[in-house]
Amino acid sequence: MRRAAIAVAAVIVAAAALFWVLTIPPRLPADAIAAEASGDAGRGARIFWAGGCASCHAAAGARGDDRLRLGGRPLATPFGQFQAPNISPDPDAGIGGWRIADFANAMQRGVDPDGRHLYPAFPYNSYIKMTKGDIADLFAYLRTLPPVATRTPDTALGFPYSIRRGVGLWKLMYLGDESPIVALPAGASAAVVRGRYLVEGPGHCGQCHTPRMLQGLGGLDTARWLGGAANPEGKGRIPNITPAKSGIGAWSAAEIETYLETGFTPDYDSVGGSMVEVQQNLAKLPKADRAAIAAYLKSVPAVG
Structure with missing residues (x-):
């Protein structure tokens, strides 16, 4: 019985260790990140509207200039309520203290500056296909927007979705890469x-x-x-x-x-x-x- 218990414990420890290793949050290589302060805010505005950032990060029903106040909003789904975060340039409640590497890793690897997985309600498996120049331009534009001091609440999900580390397994299967989804003919316009x-x-x-x-x-x-x-x-x-x-x-x-x-x-x-x-x-x-x-x-x- 003792040997059996030890064997079971060893299997559990090995499984936990494997889970921990497989779910390590991935990060971008240094050469995939644009230089600090290299972005152009004017070009970034175009990416901002193409990406529809205001649709999740501005208050529901916001109009006019209020659509540029990116304090976040709740997103109700069948899996629970996700919380789109404050991405305004507020240094405390928003991303005002982030560097370009922090932003790029969030956008293209779904990892926050604290090394935590972001839930794929944030579509980083699409943003992974963006150029590093467009990431830098978008970051530059966001830094020109009004700071919003409101802290957003945490995402509230039930078990097992609440185990954030498990997102690493999802990424192993579905994060994807920079390759286009649709192959175009050589003569495509x-x-x-x-x-x-x-x-x-x-x-x-x-x-x-x-x-x-x-x-x-x-x-x-x-x-x-x-x-x-x-x-x-x-x-x-x-x-x-x-x-x-x-x-x-x-x-x-x-x-x-x-x-x-x-x-x-x-x-x-x-x-x-x-x-x-x-x-x-x-x-x-x-x-x-x-x-x-x-x-x-x-x-x-x-x-x-």
């Missing part, structure tokens, strides 16, 4: 290539429009890329935006670009639900960026 970058990277469109594996717990099912998915907030479905009959196949690239600018569909219906804020963000992009997104959406494989 510059607009389509730019659109791919915006959609797959900063725009993180697949996070809502692509179904997930393992009943919503896993990574994106890229075999059905942008083919529609359950609403991550638990109500209804997010539509198919591939060029299929069940998607937006009947829309021209010009109609898609107009929708992103105005919020009106070709049938003169208007944008609704969580897409309202997304469309408002995209309307602030240069026309060339919206046209690039439209060109890419017309080029992805049809699903459904």
